[in-house]
Amino acid sequence: MVTRPEMDLSRFPYLQGNYAPVLEESTFDEGEGGLRVEGKLPENITGAFMRNGPNVAWQPDHYVYPVDGDGMIHAVYFKDGRVHYRNRWVRTQWFKVEEQLKRACWGSHGKPFPVDEETIAAGGSPSPMKNPANTNVLLHGGKLFALFEAGFPHIMSPDLSSADEYNYDGLLTAGEGLTAHPKICGRTGELISNTQTFTPPYFTVQIFDKSGAHKRSIPIHGMHRRAMVHDMQICGDYIVGFFAPAFPDIEAAMKGKNPFVWEGDRATRIFVVHRDGGEPQWFEAPTFFSWHFCNGFQSGQKLYIDYVWMKSMPVSNDLGTGVESQMRNMHRLTLDLKSGAVTDEKVGATYCEFSRSDDRRCGQPYRYGFAAAATEAWGESPNHGYNGTIAYDMDTGKSTLWDYGAGANAGEPVHIPNPDSENEEDGYLMTYVNHPKEGRYLAILSAGNVGSGPIAKVYIPSRVPNGFHANWMNGLTLNG
Template sequence: MAKAFPTDNPFLQGYYAPLHMECDANHLPITGEMPKDLCGSLYRNGPNPQFAPRGPYHWFSGDGMVHGFHVQNGRVSYLNRWVRTPKWQLENAEGEGLSGSFGNPRYSDPRIMALNSTSANTNIVWHGGRLLALEEAHAPYEMDPKSLASTGYHTFDGKLAGPVTAHPKIDPITGEMVQFGYAAKGRFTPDLSYQVVGRDGRMQRCDFFQGPYASMVHDFVVTRRHVIFPIFPLTGSMERAMKGAPPFAWEPDKGSHIGIMKRDGDVSTDIRWFKGDPCYVFHPMNAFDTDDGKVVCDMMKYAIAPLFPLPDGTPSSATPPTATLVRWTFDLAGNTDTFKEEPLDDHVGEFPRFDERFAMSAYRHGYIQGGVVTDPHNPRASRNGIVHIDLANGRSQIWDPGPHDVAGEPIFVPRSDNAPEGDGWLLAVVYRGGENRSDLAVLDATNVAAGPVALAHLSHRVPAGFHGNWRPGPL
């Protein structure tokens, strides 16, 4: 029997609460004018537990649910589907939750442990003609781009060994998808993998190496010439998990370690490690090489990792940590193992995005979701909304959707293939707190402060989620 969800966990309430239905809406009502040249599909993924979990619930562990908005000829249709992973299928058949957060063996049914299933709840990307739902501990899970039907694990013709990050980087010039995996040879191990997938979706390389310690390596950075592996002191431990202590915990004494290697380098000999103060970065914005031999990485940096405690289970900070945009510069021609940091903007936020035609190269325009998304009691901040940051002049502008509303990750879509950088649209799902429902907002990326040019209205809420991406063209 399905049990009621706990009422004492803020990540199961309000904006963060799970949605208990799948539905289709072929003609969403629209306010404003949906751009006629906007044609494609916005896919958005996030945790949406099918059943109440066993033991303590962590926001990152809910079952993946993908929301699809198909836009064409000024019209918008919508559908949402759970990713039907092996875990989801078993629990659906049993009619109850069988697992603890992150598959914690202390709380999980042995049948769930045997499945070693993905939750597929973090990101969704289009590459090589496939729509792939991702988390960071397993292989991608493929879905049909039109119906969102799940078709199963995608292992790149059996050449994938180990997990894949939720944040692969697609090279806009070569079409390659560069990716990695952490805990690559077993749960809570320090092993990482480096993977490159060709434009055609075929695996070109999959190599393994060891990091300084077992860490939650949520994202990484890629330039035209280099790949950057950031290891932060949010550590993983099976020993802690089996004792009922936090599987992932903040251990600042271990410091930060940033490995840099040429994209065609040898992982066994060519990674150069830089050291820094303890911090955490869930998401970089972009990175690029300079003509004088430096690597520049723009990062949404936390001084303390949010959402995770100290090893003994006590809070890592008195108040929820927040992130702001900083620039790290690594001098590869120098003889130091340190790097330079400078602030780029003071808006508190998360989920940085940009015009990805300029991925891995110098760029000007960035966009973030303003607010404190990791604080379920107050996801808004004093400057909540969609923030546009002009990195050339340091200026920013913001659209605030309203005093009770929360705007999600802004996803950039160019006005045309050859439009100048930043000339296009920002798409974001907006939660309307006063009405407990959501809208798809379309903003002119060159004038964010003016607010949406169009809103497509849903009659239900899209729960707080993580990431999405755009697939151009009709279905």
């Protein structure tokens, strides 16, 4: 492994505490000096819980919101009631060049700068925008992907030792990015994704069949410019996306100004398009922003969309503004395809993010939603985090929260189906937790009894920093 010089991260709020990177790749099995299991692991699951996130490898020049830093995947593999852990950087071409030159060669997405000649001579891309493959990790069509929405996906080997760019056999061309937050339809196994460009139509839905073959492109006409659209949702026969007034501005970013423009006097527009194609239907709602959906479904001519609501886009290029820690709540939006009516109701008042549901129900009627939750006040902290896991009963509107304790950081909770049951509540939830006294562990909870806390904990000797999206790779083992 390359020796990495110590970094000065003191001026970057989102590189403090459990947002700070880890600089070593580790491998642990159960036993002395390795993983310690408390409680009883589910014995009927085989697969891997993986989470991606930004992990800076070299001294950064600029870092505001945690979207920069090379992707690092933290994985716990389950087989025959035993567990194995490893963390690995996503070894993109950008990562390899920086490792060769032993320094950061590209700027941040908030402050890009021209690429120098030494970097280009070493095989680096001349584009000032880097693809760190740091946002999501997903298994579809037999391929394990590391995803970043402003670039091509990377295919990872099951043991995370290799990463190769993948353009879906020429579907993706230079300058296009495939979203980092696709959805896999619980009914068909199709991957519902999108590409975005800076030229009309700006946004195109891309549908891949369950084997990973491209099936259909659906351009979304009606956008006047490219917007920050991180997520979208399947609702039965339809696909829904939010077109909030948050617009990237590359020229401003190159000058060190805010990389996004928030035009709060504009309404948030919502598109609905049939999965078979055709022109979108547009709706308008009072201005809001959202990173993530929980789930959605169709009932007759009405679509129901559960998502995490924010007042505005939580990104600024200035350090310590606090805008990124603004309130976020679970909401349910209802669209009437016949009348055009839009209603929006708050599901709960708890601060939450990274909402999920049982992926087998994706796009279909469901009952339980889950999210990372915060009950602590973050006003005195240089950043924000989540100290709990919350479960929402979407039928009753009630919620149940498990608090991991003061100072704890908990990540996105992922629903792992119980292979012996079709019931959502019979599954498990998994999330990484960093506790100031207990240490670092993978928490495993009962999806139907979150309020009782973890049924098992897998303690990890090395730290797992805060990160982004996680998924369960059903059936995946170290050998494939």
